[in-house]
Amino acid sequence: MKRILVTGGAGFIGTHLCKRLLNEGNKVICLDDYSSGSKDNIIHLLDNPNFELVQHDVTIPFFIEVDEIYNLACPASPVQYQNDPIKTIKTSVMGAINMLDLAQRIGAKILQASTSEVYGDPNIHPQPETYWGNVNPIGSRACYDEGKRCAESLFVNYHKQNNVRIKIVRIFNTYGPNMLTNDGRVVSNFIVQAFRNKPITIYGDGCQTRSFQYVDDLVDGLIRMMNTSDEVIGPINIGNPDEFTILELAKKVIELTGSNSWIEFRELPEDDPMQRKPDISKAIEMLGGWSPKIDLKTGLLNTIDYFKKIIVR
Numbered sequence: 558m559k560r561i562l563v564t565g566g567a568g569f570i571g572t573h574l575c576k577r578l579l580n581e582g583n584k585v586i587c588l589d590d591y592s593s594g595s596k597d598n599i600i601h602l603l604d605n606p607n608f609e610l611v612q613h614d615v616t617i618p619f620f621i622e623v624d625e626i627y628n629l630a631c632p633a634s635p636v637q638y639q640n641d642p643i644k645t646i647k648t649s650v651m652g653a654i655n656m657l658d659l660a661q662r663i664g665a666k667i668l669q670a671s672t673s674e675v676y677g678d679p680n681i682h683p684q685p686e687t688y689w690g691n692v693n694p695i696g697s698r699a700c701y702d703e704g705k706r707c708a709e710s711l712f713v714n715y716h717k718q719n720n721v722r723i724k725i726v727r728i729f730n731t732y733g734p735n736m737l738t739n740d741g742r743v744v745s746n747f748i749v750q751a752f753r754n755k756p757i758t759i760y761g762d763g764c765q766t767r768s769f770q771y772v773d774d775l776v777d778g779l780i781r782m783m784n785t786s787d788e789v790i791g792p793i794n795i796g797n798p799d800e801f802t803i804l805e806l807a808k809k810v811i812e813l814t815g816s817n818s819w820i821e822f823r824e825l826p827e828d829d830p831m832q833r834k835p836d837i838s839k840a841i842e843m844l845g846g847w848s849p850k851i852d853l854k855t856g857l858l859n860t861i862d863y864f865k866k867i868i869v870r
């Protein structure tokens with residue numbers, strides 16, 4: 558049995574990861590300050606004697622003995638991370654330093670949840686890990702993008718300078734059950750709007766693209782990455798390369814929910830990337846048989862089922 562720390566464990570991805578690690582027979586310690594996670598998503602796991610929940614902000618040092626650390630703590634939806642940009646930078650940067658210091662002290666392996674946002678508004682498509690990105694350092698997304706880029710740099714330097722065993726994954730757009738209804742990301746927004754028969758709000762003309770990955774495929778990739786040999790440090794893209802326009806997504810959600818909602822166009826936020834699609838050849842090569850298994854329709858139906866249960870019409 559391994560002892561595993563998951564920071565941001567009460568967030569959308571964290572809850573799925575904690576559950577899966579517990580099911581595989583590990584002891585899981587979930588750290589979260591509930592700033593963008595929800596205790597409701599995770600509280601049912603407390604029945605499991607191998608699960609511990611600790612309310613803690615990663616910008617403050619934390620000490621525990623574990624074998625592995627998954628560093629997920631950071632608000633990840635544009636609405637949430639732009640709400641308190643300074644705190645977002647602190648969470649990425651100070652959180653990374655605190656967790657890397659911990660990993661170094663106790664000899665744990667540590668995985669950083671980085672992001673496709675390190676590529677900014679990319680002018681190379683699809684995005685391979687070798688691409689350095691196109692990020693506006695003073696734009697409204699910079700608190701997240703640059704915070705995560707700095708965290709990657711910290712991880713690589715703790716590895717080179719202090720021999721910490723690190724893994725970096727760049728996570729592309731992910732969706733699924735346990736997203737918050739007010740999360741602000743496109744999939745949850747559209748499904749919630751559809752169930753409430755409210756307008757589906759498309760920012761810009763809806764021609765911008767994203768490639769949507771179902772959360773189970775991501776969790777599978779994260780665990781496989783953690784289990785690779787010490788030479789594999791990444792960064793490695795984890796995502797689903799099936800690419801859709803936001804307009805296509807809106808139409809799909811309306812169709813699958815059977816909603817009477819209509820589409821309304823709103824202003825495009827600053828620095829909103831025009832296109833995004835992962836090159837996943839490295840993940841396929843390095844992660845022992847991993848590839849995304851769940852297509853958009855199947856994943857959306859599961860997610861719609863989840864929201865149906867929690868939304869009162």
Ligand code: UDP
Pocket residue numbers: 634635636730741742743744746747758759760761765767803825826829830
């Ligand atoms: N978007 C939209 N309507 C919404 C929420 C988002 O059209 O209600 C667009 C957003 O402008 C972006 C894309 O959907 O182009 C994906 O946005 P999201 O916030 O999910 O994540 P991002 O990939 O931009 O970080």
